[in-house]
Amino acid sequence: MAKNIKTKELTEWNYAPAPESKSIANIAPRYELFIDGGFVKPSSGRYFSTINPATEEKLSEIAEANENDVDKAVKAARKAFTIWSKIPAKERAKYLYRIARMIQERTREFAVIETLDGGKPIKESRDFDVPLAANHFFYYAGWADKLEYAFPGKNPKPLGVAGQIIPWNFPLLMAAWKIAPALACGNTVVLKPAETTSLTALKLAELFRDADLPAGVVNIVTGAGKTGAAIVNHPGIDKIAFTGSTQVGKIIQKAIAGTNKKATLELGGKAANIIFEDAPIDQAVEGVINGIFFNQGHVCCAGSRLFVQESVFSEVIKKLKHRMKSLQVGNPLDKNTDVGAINSKEQYQTICKYLEYGVKDGAEIFFHSCELPKKGYWVRPTLFLNVAQSHRIAQEEIFGPVLAVQTFRTIAEGLEKANNTPFGLSAGVWTDKGSKIFNLTTKLRAGVVWANTYNKFDPTSPFGGYKESGFGREGGLHGLMPYLTF
């Protein structure tokens, strides 16, 4: 007879490793610049390494573009503009649809490379980054031949050459956000990915070549800040689209002052997630977890400040700590990993600095007591309690898995504290009462306000900020406007 098991002898149940195979990731030992439809060597002859932040292993080396290379790229884009802006709009749409479908076909490869190069969990790159990138191409493909209907009577025309500079937190997705509307409107592009995460943009370049996209329509130049500055300062650029830090955003704003260059800047954030006592608490806790630990907190709209109504404070904190225990932290390629590696050594040091500030300023620290891998850059999911509005961890963007928790008593107080920040990108409201949601969404000074959910993105929905979080909108109908002249 079988054994009757009443005791707890079976109850230790941990997830066995379930790593996604690396074999699908076809990474060349060296990548050149993608200019005028082909891969070309950088005029400097210099290359820099890109590493896997989870293991510190070198993945490949990437060409460093200087001013000459950027000039070549801009000229190629200018030449291509004369063709691309003239071909029938429905033909442009066909290219974009083709690109979208090809991204879907290569989802696994893009996902694995994104995870290897950036440290984010495979389940995020697989289920979020890559599908959403494809969706942006699909969505803007649809607009390409309907611009007259989007802006009736306004005679929309493309701007020319767009210089696009994107960050390292969602490398492929940000490239899609920028390239898709630009091409749909008839512009051509010079794009620079972030220096720690160039690989998927370069794989995208290969995809453009395979899609027979006309030469020069998209040019990809790799490098660090200097390369970016060369794009911003190039006289042949008609429009700058930048996503990144507020600090660099300000430099760009200064650099283009007095020129005819248009700009959209999507910068930092310090979003408030506000939980009211009538909220669905368990789902709110889940939303807070998703809001701050998604992509290791490397999200400009991360819900990095939590405001809890005092009457439910202890319950929320207890549940938050309990929920944090089930977060799986570790190998980003493991399909069960919830929190992966910090993107770079530099960012790791920044986060550590803020952890020190928090403790020094007197906030109470709590972290998930998980084991971390020996190699690579890792930060445990962390909460700070007893945070004052004047603490640096409550005021400045940390861009890591670190949540600053504060309390409030009344709606007015919650609102005042939530708006008391130089940023204004996003916010979250958790309450069962619809009227309260509408009341707050009109008063929160943030570009995006989520109600009873967080970190929801869709190509049809505009995204962008207020104040030091930048200006201009990406996504949706609004996302076409910055790429058109009327």
Add this chain to the structure above:
Amino acid sequence: MKKTTNTLLPISSPTVDQVGVEERCAKFTSRSIKTETKIQGLKMVLSMIDLTTLEGADTPGKVKQLCYKAMHPHDAVSDLPTTAAVCVYPSMVKVAKKELEGSGVKVAAVSTAFPSGQAPLNVKIADTKFALDQGADEIDMVISRGKFLCGEYQFVFDEIAKIKELCGNIRLKVILETGELGSLDDVRKASDIALYAGADFIKTSTGKISPAATMPVTLVMLEAIKDFYFKTNKMRGMKPAGGISTAKSALHYLVMVKETLGEEWLTNEWFRFGASRLANDVLMQIVKQKTGIYHSVDYFSKD
């Protein structure tokens, strides 16, 4: 009918956001359960099954076969656990009790005018007493859904409290029949009523109404158990019943229990599956994990 608000319930139930619950459930199903985790999980599932037959056509012969299956799920594999219990109508308790003697497998009896619960309290009491007299180790009662939907929460509470009083140390599972409750907010409210009225387990369904157990409903009930534990420091059990027929979905339920309540609940003392078809699918997967080969369904006994 007018909803009454004067209830003696010690708490008011929190609200539930259905979209958020469904999103969370989708994350449980995306966990990858491989190799030894899978084998161990499958065995755990087997040990948590309340093997069930609840038909008008039940006979002693049918119940005896089921009991044998509970004790010997698949003798070709050596180190398998028994199921946790067999679940039968009160009239079959004696038969099952005799068959299972000394095996450790419990006999659970449904009662209180199962499945509808449409009977006066004295009939429900007599029904339960009979099952207890016959030797039932556990009682699975149904709540009065009609009264619940009229807003007569105190009535529902008192009925559960009364049946628990009869049961004494015998563990009481309270079936909410969530398929008839209409919303997750109601599932949560019914869970709280049952827990505070003295339920040892809360159970989703009778198996006679569709939908039976679903992941969102089970998650809401697990969260009620978690809140009850946080408030009273007392553990309570959960039994999704009906509709879980594959090993894969059963493993997703284990993931949900582990991540919502913790590993302490991963034992048949605190978690059960009410199922009849699930056992064979679990056995098939266990054999597949051990041999690398899927056997045909004809290699597993259908009882």
